[in-house]
Amino acid sequence: MNLERRDFLKVLSAGALTAGNVTSVFAGIRKTLSADAVGILYDGTICIGCKACEAACKQYNDMPPESANLEKATGVDGIWDESYDLSEKTLNKIKLYEHGDASTHNSEENGFAFVKKACMHCVDPDCVSACPVTALVKNDATGIVEYDKDACIGCRYCMVACPYNVPKFEYAQAIPEIVKCELCNHRQAEGGIPACCEFCPTGASLFGKVTDLLEEARKRIKLVAGSTYEYPMRSLDEGDVSPKTVAPYINYIYGEKEGGGTQYLLLSAIPFTKLGLPELSATSSASKSEGIQHGIYKGMIAPIALLGGLLYGAYQTTKNSEG
């Protein structure tokens, strides 16, 4: 019996060693953009907060308006949309930053600024790693994070995992689904671009290949404040431009590095934390959790060895007993 116990302890210590590898398995950046990855560059400095993107998003994704409080009070319904944030009925959302007397656009002090919230289409998405049934998938070519309701079991682990709280759940439905932006892939399939970009009157939401968008973003943050720049409209490929005065950009592209990078990039003239965007490490949480899990379960060697030891131990102790 001493022998079997020693064997068992050996197995246990092997398991502990694997688990002890915690720091070394904190992998670096492990996933890169696909060549054809598409995304959006949202430039908050030229956004005028008109919410045309929101209306277009609802129209082309068949999303219902969220009743305004005034409407609820008067019994009229569905005329005004008054969503507060992203929700199961709202896939993108313009939010306002205000400070002091809110007199100056793009100013942190006594100013105001806009930010557009939507799915970031992460390069290494935590939600995709979290989903137990592969209901969330990152498209190999476009990099769009897509949802399959026929696979989903509604466990909401994707919501726990997403650092931006993007996936939403239909709590008010008996037959609920997870709802998130899929970059209008139904419109792209017909040669179109996401509705929010097509209907943006200023070019604040700009569609394109992520590599091109990153290049465009790097160009913009180097522009001299007060100069004039010809901002592309709708889609980078279209070539349509609109000249505007350049705001004092923060020298940072949000989404270039966050959690391993995102396909939705943001530019701003006020600090991103003031806009409610989280400060994240340069690697995804998924790379850490998968690193540890795959470290422990590498080739299923540890569990199988452990089971072997357990089978031996259990057999030895029960073979002569009546249970």
Add this chain to the structure above:
Amino acid sequence: MHEKQALGGRLLTKPFWVLLTLAMIAGLLLIKRFLFGIGAVTNLSDGYPWGIWIVYDVLVGTALGCGGYSIALLVYIFNKGEYHPLVRSALMTSAFGYTLAGVSIFIDIGRYWQMYNVFLPWHINVNSIMFEVAACIGAYVFVLWIEFSPTFLEHRKSLETKKKLNKFLFFFIALGVLLPTMHQSSLGSLMIIAGEKLSPMWQTGWLPLLFLLTAITMGYAVVIFESLFSAVALKRPLDETPILGKLSVMMIPLLVLFLLLRFGDLIWRGQLGNIFNDGMLGAFFVVENVLFLIPIIMLASAKNRMKATTLFWSAGSMILAGALYRFDTFLVAFNPGVGYHYFPSASEILITVGIISIEIMAYLIFVKKLPVLPAIKHS
């Protein structure tokens, strides 16, 4: 062989009626949940997608169901036959705890009719900690009932079948140790992916080991607590105190290891100072660790360990510690961002209370009708 006997006695006692009423209230609320959605009965939100159904019923519930695992580890793997009298009732509580955790998952998940997708090879995602947890818990519920089945066979006097089953029971006993080792650690790993949303005092790569250590310790604590509590409640003699005292020693090295690992990790990551900077969270952290410390101190002397009251309170403190650690990791220290708050709704709590009631009723039915508890020695 240790003699077991059914307690007998009246089933429909006053407490039983109270439990039955609570279970029926939960049943009515569940009808509402399935007709009008999860939002109709819970305070869950997009920021807090998991509430007490997951954190109490599943996380704490399965940890409380670790008695069978912890005792099997001792008896069958480390060959400590002297604890054999505790196996049967421990397995029974485990079977209830895990089965009802499974029921709670079914209630909590939105698209429950597709739950089996977790077991379909073309759907599963091996990168998902949730897949590991779901598959392992599902399999373990099955294993637990097989491990417990000799009790039914004895009751029905099917001794031939029992003999046959005994031949390959060792296989299920081994699985019954492997599976909880896997999923109790993975239950901790679940929160690694929550990244910056979980306070750095709780967020660590060591979550799997910390969860595993507390699960095993809670397993021993539950066996002690339940044994003493049922002895008093069912008016049985406190015959088991010496063996429970011996068992309680197991908790000390596990808890010391847990605390060393936890504080070592915090110091290593330079996060220990947060205890004082983080207001409420710091307080929760301190209370949690004091509760972990109490059983170590109370059980340190061999003389104290033989007192039923010491055992009772130290086991109680351990259970609270493990439960609070799980609540903190999944709810209290989880902050999805400005504007989100969570406190369970009355309906949510009543459904959980109903599930606990069903568990206690099942316990009463089983110990009164089946040979689960050790026979009382008449001297």
